[in-house]
Amino acid sequence: xxxxxxxxxxxxxxxxxxxxxxxxxxxxxxxxxxxxxxxxxxxxxxxxxxxxxxxxxxxxxxxxxxxxxxxxxxxxxxxxxxxxxxxxxxxxxxxxxxxxxxxxxxxxxxxxxxxxxxxxxxxxxxxxxxxxxxxxxxxxxxxxxxxxxxxxxxxxxxxxxxxxxxxxxxxxxxxxxxxxxxxxxxxxx
Numbered sequence: 001x002x003x004x005x006x007x008x009x010x011x012x013x014x015x016x017x018x019x020x021x022x023x024x025x026x027x028x029x030x031x032x033x034x035x036x037x038x039x040x041x042x043x044x045x046x047x048x049x050x051x052x053x054x055x056x057x058x059x060x061x062x063x064x065x066x067x068x069x070x071x072x073x074x075x076x077x078x079x080x081x082x083x084x085x086x087x088x089x090x091x092x093x094x095x096x097x098x099x100x101x102x103x104x105x106x107x108x109x110x111x112x113x114x115x116x117x118x119x120x121x122x123x124x125x126x127x128x129x130x131x132x133x134x135x136x137x138x139x140x141x142x143x144x145x146x147x148x149x150x151x152x153x154x155x156x157x158x159x160x161x162x163x164x165x166x167x168x169x170x171x172x173x174x175x176x177x178x179x180x181x182x183x184x185x186x187x188x189x
Contacts (some may be wrong), residue, residue: 006115018064029145035102036065036100036102036103037063037064037066037067037102038067038098038104038105038122039067039072039106039107040069040106040107040108040114040115041053041054041056041071041107041112041115042111042112042114042115043071043076043081043112044114045079045111046110046113047076048110048119049109050073050076050182051074051164052072052107052109054072055067055163056105056167057071057072058072058171059184060105061162062166063167063171065162066099067178068094068097093120098125098127101127102127103127103175104122104127104129104130105170106118106129106130106131108131108132108140109132109133109134109137109140111141116144119144119147120176123152123153126152127152128174128175129138129166130170131148131156132152132158132163133157133158134154134158135157149151154170154174158172
């Protein structure tokens with residue numbers, strides 16, 4: 001086993017909470033900088049954490065294109081987006097972005113039905129998932145924490161100050177990203 005794979009297995013084994021589950025690290029299919037990242041965060045469930053989303057999306061942009069960068073926009077309120085075709089258009093667009101993504105990163109501290117739905121679809125699509133949870137809220141759904149397998153679906157407790165470190169370790173250990181990420185990209189680039 002290579003040193004990186006050994007380190008990844010050891011690090012994430014500590015995070016795996018269910019005994020007997022596989023802890024072998026998965027491999028992402030994209031090269032660093034070419035990755036499509038789907039970020040999940042609460043919109044209609046509440047926008048209290050938008051400042052955290054902005055910080056996470058800023059860091060994610062160093063690893064590739066964030067398809068759902070709009071989730072971190074302060075101008076987006078808890079009434080959601082307005083489109084001509086309405087909710088159906090938003091659903092179909094977001095599911096298409098989810099299909100295009102190589103990895104899904106979700107901030108799950110603020111409970112959200114939409115984020116839960118996106119995570120369920122991501123699991124069905126066999127996507128690599130990282131859920132970030134700030135434990136001081138103390139209310140993570142058992143459906144999220146219980147889905148953790150330490151391999152394809154990882155739940156990581158963190159603080160805001162740890163965003164950069166947690167993401168760097170995740171992309172290095174699970175996706176083979178270099179330790180020096182690319183320059184941040186905007187969706188329009």
